Amino acid sequence: MGIYEALIKVFFKIGLFGFGGGYAIIALIRYLVVLEEKWLNDLEFIDVVAISQVTPGPIAINAATFIGYKMGGILGSLLATLSSVLAPFILVLFASYFVHKINQEKVKTYLTLLSPLTFSLIVAGTYSILKSSVLDFWGTVIFILSFILGYKYKWSLTKTLLFTGLLGEILYFLIK
């Protein structure tokens, strides 16, 4: 199978099974892109997640654009991005056409019942990112520092990333 077909197939799947949104999708993307296809290693994958957090757009679409470009240039990028939204596009269109009155109670039950799944996906994604980003002494220090800044002092992620990015530059310059 050529790279374009593979990109289309993988990102179509990510769109089709992308429930829960946000961090919940990380485990699915990692499974398909890092573990199965091996298009990225774990470090590169975190970099894609990081870039996605400070640019417009959701992780699934950002990952499609980035990985599509890496594996197949501009055309690969375009195909992967379109594939990642194809299934949601068709499903939403279909439902918009057929569904006229939504039972809010049913939807609420549905979303509540799905929450153990999305939560376990978030935890699995967090575990994999944690395992491959906190590797050495200084990584641990930055992790604890950014945890305190975000959790206790409520720093925004962008601010924290600017700060720890700068810290990373200094440390890298001094120790490597």
Add this chain to the structure above:
Amino acid sequence: MNLWELFFVFLKIGWLTLGGGYVMVPLFLEEIVKKKGWMDEETFLQTLTLAQLFPGPIAFNLAVAVGYKLKRIKGAIISGIAVVLPSFISILVIAIFFLNFEKSKIVQGLFYGIRPAIASAMVIAVLELIKKRKWSKLNIISFLFMSVLLIFFKVNPIYLILISLGVVILWVYMKH
């Protein structure tokens, strides 16, 4: 309202949705309901509920659903493209730059500092979710079970998603 207006509003929303997720819902409400008056709030909330039912990024689903409500198929296509375009372009530019300078000391240092902060942001998200949730025993057990399968047995998330969806949809239909 014509299709160009629709295009530009969703282009604007697309630029402003850093990181994605539910944070952008108020932005849609502001633009579509309050500023433009294209929909009343009740219709908007119905459309939002519909968008939440399906896989895919909520910003994209919502754009397609709103686009369809306003201008049928053409509206859905235009809105979908417009909301994705900003993230596509910005990630493409970053990918071209990043993949050329990936090995440079500056980029390595930056991401050395950023990676652990991404991990801590996810840990914080998990903690916030734990604080918010009041779960039944059954929910906790199914969450733990799925997390163990994902993390330690490296089960394909797609299987868990399919099984959960099946069970949840069946449950919703039997209860209501």
